[in-house]
Amino acid sequence: MTTLIRKMMTADSDSTLLVKSLQFLSQRAKAVVLPMVGIAVFLVIWSFAANSIDTSLGKFPGPKAVATQIGNLYHEHQSEREKEAAFYQRQEERNAKRIAKDPGYQPKIRAYTGKETFLDQIGTSLVTVMSGFILAAVIAIPLGIAVGLSKTLNTAINPIIQVFKPVSPLAWLPLVTMVVSAVYVSPEPMFAKSFINSMITVTLCCLWPMVINTSVGVAAINQDWVNVSRVLRLPSLVHVQKIVLPASIPAIFTGMRLSLGIAWMVLIAAEMLAQNPGLGKFVWDEFQNGSSQSLSRIMTAVIVIGFIGFLLDRAMLQLQRLVSWDKESANR
Amino acid sequence: MSILLDISKIDMVFPTPKGDFTALKEVDLKIKKGEFISLIGHSGCGKSTVLNVVAGLLQATKGGVLLNNKEVTEPGPERAVVFQNHSLLPWLTAYQNVELAVKQVFNRKMSKAEMQDWIEHNLRLVHMDHAMHKRPDEISGGMKQRVGIARALAMQPEVLLMDEPFGALDALTRAHMQDSLMEIQDELNNTVIMITHDVDEAVLLSDRIVMMTNGPAATVGEILDVKLERPRDRLSLAQDAEYNRLRSAVLTFLYEKQRKVENIPAQSSSKKTGETGDLQKVDNTNDVDVA
Ligand SMILES: Nc1ncnc2c1ncn2[C@@H]1O[C@H](COP(=O)(O)OP(=O)(O)OP(=O)(O)O)[C@@H](O)[C@H]1O
Numbered sequence: 357m358t359t360l361i362r363k364m365m366t367a368d369s370d371s372t373l374l375v376k377s378l379q380f381l382s383q384r385a386k387a388v389v390l391p392m393v394g395i396a397v398f399l400v401i402w403s404f405a406a407n408s409i410d411t412s413l414g415k416f417p418g419p420k421a422v423a424t425q426i427g428n429l430y431h432e433h434q435s436e437r438e439k440e441a442a443f444y445q446r447q448e449e450r451n452a453k454r455i456a457k458d459p460g461y462q463p464k465i466r467a468y469t470g471k472e473t474f475l476d477q478i479g480t481s482l483v484t485v486m487s488g489f490i491l492a493a494v495i496a497i498p499l500g501i502a503v504g505l506s507k508t509l510n511t512a513i514n515p516i517i518q519v520f521k522p523v524s525p526l527a528w529l530p531l532v533t534m535v536v537s538a539v540y541v542s543p544e545p546m547f548a549k550s551f552i553n554s555m556i557t558v559t560l561c562c563l564w565p566m567v568i569n570t571s572v573g574v575a576a577i578n579q580d581w582v583n584v585s586r587v588l589r590l591p592s593l594v595h596v597q598k599i600v601l602p603a604s605i606p607a608i609f610t611g612m613r614l615s616l617g618i619a620w621m622v623l624i625a626a627e628m629l630a631q632n633p634g635l636g637k638f639v640w641d642e643f644q645n646g647s648s649q650s651l652s653r654i655m656t657a658v659i660v661i662g663f664i665g666f667l668l669d670r671a672m673l674q675l676q677r678l679v680s681w682d683k684e685s686a687n688r
Numbered sequence: 689m690s691i692l693l694d695i696s697k698i699d700m701v702f703p704t705p706k707g708d709f710t711a712l713k714e715v716d717l718k719i720k721k722g723e724f725i726s727l728i729g730h731s732g733c734g735k736s737t738v739l740n741v742v743a744g745l746l747q748a749t750k751g752g753v754l755l756n757n758k759e760v761t762e763p764g765p766e767r768a769v770v771f772q773n774h775s776l777l778p779w780l781t782a783y784q785n786v787e788l789a790v791k792q793v794f795n796r797k798m799s800k801a802e803m804q805d806w807i808e809h810n811l812r813l814v815h816m817d818h819a820m821h822k823r824p825d826e827i828s829g830g831m832k833q834r835v836g837i838a839r840a841l842a843m844q845p846e847v848l849l850m851d852e853p854f855g856a857l858d859a860l861t862r863a864h865m866q867d868s869l870m871e872i873q874d875e876l877n878n879t880v881i882m883i884t885h886d887v888d889e890a891v892l893l894s895d896r897i898v899m900m901t902n903g904p905a906a907t908v909g910e911i912l913d914v915k916l917e918r919p920r921d922r923l924s925l926a927q928d929a930e931y932n933r934l935r936s937a938v939l940t941f942l943y944e945k946q947r948k949v950e951n952i953p954a955q956s957s958s959k960k961t962g963e964t965g966d967l968q969k970v971d972n973t974n975d976v977d978v979a
């Protein structure tokens with residue numbers, strides 16, 4: 357019986373192989389081709405739509421205008437960098453001369469204060485969002501674990517979380533700004549106040565999703581695992597470290613991805629609103645500038661913001677794959 | 689021999705939204721060192737509750753459990769539990785799962801090298817040394833259950849508590865695991881309480897079979913002494929008169945004396961729901977599942 361089946365299979369295997377590989381190819385092709393088609397259609401619609409919209413600053417930017425601007429912005433960045441290098445070189449030469457004349461002279465080094473380029477603004481926004489996010493994680497994950505473990509704490513804190521969760525962090529921004537300028541006074545500040553303001557705003561909006569997801573994950577730990585820990589009489593700290601933390605990693609990551617996505621959106625808005633350095637400020641400045649290029653530069657920024665948001669989420673996903681034992685949840 | 693474990697007239701009452709529910713009433717059982725006890729009874733009668741009280745995971749409402757004349761008040765590694773669904777930690781390998789237990793129990797009593805030897809020894813005992821660096825999701829159900837048993841054995845418990853350890857396994861794997869368990873038992877002579885739904889398993893493995901009455905207010909119905917010689921062999925026992933007498937004694941208890949009277953819809957015979965819709969099948973099957 358089995359040999360018969362095997363014979364049938366070998367006779368058939370050539371054609372099945374062909375069909376299989378064709379199917380495989382078409383699947384792969386689909387995964388590549390369909391998004392390409394989608395993008396192409398989008399570009400066509402976009403350029404048509406752009407062509408037919410007239411604004412007081414000229415036509416709405418189409419794909420071509422954006423492509424040109426990407427080139428422009430990059431060149432501006434490079435020439436700015438060259439200027440900066442030249443500035444420092446001149447300064448050094450000047451100082452060297454003074455020292456040659458007068459060995460007791462203490463050289464003054466002044467920082468270059470050129471305009472921030474688009475790439476600088478991207479860097480600023482990225483650093484801000486990551487700092488705020490990490491600060492939030494440092495606070496929210498331990499707090500979430502504590503709330504998840506203790507029913508008492510949960511009952512006590514839950515109303516506060518529920519009330520603050522729906523508040524847009526932008527509403528906090530004026531308060532944060534005032535508090536920071538009142539509290540953060542030092543003669544030689546390590547960070548700019550604007551950076552601190554943006555960062556705290558990011559932290560505020562990351563906090564709640566992380567606390568909630570972590571605590572829900574911790575509270576929902578498989579009772580069997582808790583029983584294993586009880587039978588072993590694991591001390592509380594070991595229990596948290598060996599059982600609770602790994603068990604709730606998937607939930608923690610869900611919270612982190614959620615809040616990083618929100619944080620990126622909120623940060624751009626906060627930068628626009630508060631004129632803090634970053635991509636938001638770039639957009640706002642271009643808008644105020646109102647030159648014929650402004651709209652295409654803003655459109656470029658919009659697309660870059662989207663890409664960065666996408667990449668941030670991918671990066672979190674990769675991190676989750678690296679850390680989590682639960683490969684299933686990392687694929688969602 | 690003296691009494692190692694004394695389950696002394698325990699009552700267990702669960703508070704529920706519909707009022708108190710008395711799950712156990714005056715369950716009383718004395719177990720000697722080295723004895724292998726099976727707990728058998730219909731689904732939902734309270735077997736797991738008894739085991740959890742002995743483990744210390746639940747506190748009896750009345751009465752108590754004495755181990756070596758000391759009252760049990762909390763869980764501890766001297767009463768190791770093998771849970772029904774293995775409950776291995778999925779982020780640790782088989783080795784690390786056992787290691788977690790060994791590190792906790794033999795902290796400062798063993799050197800690092802001794803610990804490693806001991807972990808590997810226990811995994812070898814359940815024939816899992818070849819896959820000890822695999823994670824639970826990379827091994828089969830039977831293998832997971834073996835690791836769960838290795839983890840419990842590695843604690844060197846005074847009493848080993850097993851809640852339907854082979855319940856989720858197919859019949860062949862289960863037979864295999866029973867043979868392994870008998871082998872280990874010959875070597876270590878542990879004191880064991882095992883919950884089972886399988887009549888053959890109970891007769892094959894036990895020194896005594898404790899049959900529980902139906903709940904609510906379940907208690908010990910009858911206790912059957914199994915005086916079959918060890919080592920036991922399932923094939924030759926199949927013809928053995930004493931074996932068959934014991935087997936039918938258990939079946940009689942379950943299906944005549946403690947026959948479930950409640951009416952269950954005809955479709956509910958799946959094992960998962962744990963109900964007794966398939967009473968008719970009892971006569972013509974060899975591997976009787978009470979659930
Ligand atoms: N925490 C609880 N609260 C309320 N009732 C409970 C609780 N735990 C168990 N019970 C009830 O106690 C009874 C005995 O439950 P138990 O789990 O011990 O049964 P069992 O014999 O192990 O059943 P099975 O063979 O299906 O595992 C059941 O009727 C169950 O509904």
Ligand SMILES: [Mg+2]
Nearest residue numbers: 735736737851
């Ligand atoms: Mg049970």
